[in-house]
Amino acid sequence: MYAWLFRQLPGPLWLRILLSAAILAGVLLVLVDVVFPWLADLAHLTDSTVG
Amino acid sequence: MSKVLNRRTEVAQENHRTRRRRSLMTVQVVGELLITLGVVAILFVAWQLWWTNVEADAVQGGAVKQFVQEHQVPITNDPAAAAPADPAAVPVGTAPAHGEAIGVVYVPRFGATYSRPIIEGTSSDVIDTLGLGRYKDTSMPGAVGNFAMAGHRQTHGAVLDNIHTLVPGDKIYVQTADGFYTYVFRNQEIVLPDRTDVLLPVPTQPGAVPDQRLLTMTSCNPRFGSEERIIAYSVFDSWQPLSAGPPAAIAKQLAALQGKG
Numbered sequence: 350m351y352a353w354l355f356r357q358l359p360g361p362l363w364l365r366i367l368l369s370a371a372i373l374a375g376v377l378l379v380l381v382d383v384v385f386p387w388l389a390d391l392a393h394l395t396d397s398t399v400g
Numbered sequence: 401m402s403k404v405l406n407r408r409t410e411v412a413q414e415n416h417r418t419r420r421r422r423s424l425m426t427v428q429v430v431g432e433l434l435i436t437l438g439v440v441a442i443l444f445v446a447w448q449l450w451w452t453n454v455e456a457d458a459v460q461g462g463a464v465k466q467f468v469q470e471h472q473v474p475i476t477n478d479p480a481a482a483a484p485a486d487p488a489a490v491p492v493g494t495a496p497a498h499g500e501a502i503g504v505v506y507v508p509r510f511g512a513t514y515s516r517p518i519i520e521g522t523s524s525d526v527i528d529t530l531g532l533g534r535y536k537d538t539s540m541p542g543a544v545g546n547f548a549m550a551g552h553r554q555t556h557g558a559v560l561d562n563i564h565t566l567v568p569g570d571k572i573y574v575q576t577a578d579g580f581y582t583y584v585f586r587n588q589e590i591v592l593p594d595r596t597d598v599l600l601p602v603p604t605q606p607g608a609v610p611d612q613r614l615l616t617m618t619s620c621n622p623r624f625g626s627e628e629r630i631i632a633y634s635v636f637d638s639w640q641p642l643s644a645g646p647p648a649a650i651a652k653q654l655a656a657l658q659g660k661g
Contacts, residue, residue, distance in 0.1 A: 350429045380440065385447045390524065394448070396626040397560070397619045398522045398533075398550040400596040 448555050452528070456557030460531050463517040464504050468657040471577055475655045476645040490613075490639045491578040492543040495536070496520050502534055503541065503576035505549075506650045509585075510562045513653060518549060518574065528556045532617070538599050541574045541581045541615070542639060545601035548616040553623050553630070560619035563588070563632050572615060572634050573650050579641040583615040583634035590621050590628050598631045612636070 358365040389395065496502060498521040506515050517531030518541075526533040532551040539545035551559035570585040591598060598616060602608035613636030621630035640647070646654045 350432045377443075380443060381447055381451070385444055386528075388444060389448060394626055395552055395555045395620060396593065397527060397552050397629070398535075399591070399593060399598055399618050399629050399631075 452556045453558055456529050456552075456559075459529050460517055460557055460559075463501060463519075463531060464515045465657055467501050467504050467517060468575075468654065471575070471642060472658060473642045473654065474645045475651055475658070490542045490581070490636075492540050493576050493578050495534070495540060498523075498536075499526055499530065501531075503574055505532060506573040506575070506653065507566075507570070508649055509566055509570045513656075515653065515657065516551070516557075516559050518576075522550045527552060527559075531557075532559055535599050538616075539601070539613075541576055542578070542613060542636065544613050545610045546599060546603060546614045546616055548599045548618065550618045553619040553621065560617060561623070563617060563619050563630055564623075566632055571637070571647070571649060573647055574615070575642075575646070577642075579639055579644075580647055581639050582637045582647055584637045585632060585634045588630060588632040590630050593626070593629050595629065595631075598629075603631075603633065 355365060355369060358368050360368070493502070500520050502518040502520055504515050505518055508514070518534060519526045519530040519532065520534050520536065522533035522535050527550055532549045534540075535548040535550065538548040541547050551557075553560055553563065566585045566588065568585055568587060572583040572585060574581040574583065589598075595604075597604045597606060598618065600606060600608075601610035602612075603614065603616060615634040615636070617632045617634075619630050619632075620626040621628040645651065
């Protein structure tokens with residue numbers, strides 16, 4: 350799947366490597382900024398307040 | 401006859417190969433997705449246990465420094481100058497807006513450099529990043545009644561990680577714009593998460609009229625879980641104005657924080 354996705358990227362090899370690094374960074378940002386906080390709120394693993 | 405048969409076998413073999421290739425591809429895609437899921441799960445754990453601490457420590461360290469530098473106090477080693485003021489005249493500040501700083505708390509038992517901001521409110525936007533959160537329905541520092549705040553035990557700065565190490569008699573210093581309030585740790589208890597009565601003016605006694613000035617801290621328990629809450633009660637001991645300088649136990653720390661670094 351990832352090999353296929355990599356082949357779909359345009360341009361020469363160096364550009365495709367650069368593009369995949371950028372996409373990976375984007376995904377990481379979304380995970381840390383949106384998905385993980387949402388998941389943590391959902392899981393209630395670290396609640397420290399009463400009530 | 402044999403030609404037709406051969407052709408049939410070829411077609412059958414071809415079909416077989418295509419099916420095999422398809423199922424291999426499916427297995428590969430599912431496998432890669434599962435690996436991705438595993439990596440994301442590891443990333444989540446790393447984010448929760450490590451990165452939230454880095455983030456919160458940076459924000460809170462900056463907030464402490466800012467508060468201390470905006471409220472400069474004389475650093476004095478003269479015990480007479482730092483003598484506690486009249487306890488009857490203890491000032492009580494007014495609550496700021498949600499998310500605004502009330503002051504800074506120093507707990508020498510948690511480390512010689514332990515200081516954390518006290519912020520108004522206990523929603524996750526406050527206690528996940530900004531510092532210890534004051535329960536809005538409780539008293540302000542120094543007031544008769546119960547001044548209660550919450551902080552994370554693990555993750556998000558692990559603000560109250562060592563709450564279980566407090567020993568009766570340990571001092572807890574709260575600095576606000578009105579001065580330094582010294583509290584003395586009294587006892588702790590472990591309760592279920594729905595026990596809001598620990599925040600009452602007289603904890604766990606509804607309707608009772610308070611005559612003490614308490615400081616209550618809540619955090620999760622056990623350390624890496626949240627099935628219970630650990631509650632630490634401290635009793636007011638003394639107050640001194642900012643102009644009298646900090647209590648001796650935190651003078652060194654404050655001097656370092658006030659430095660223009």
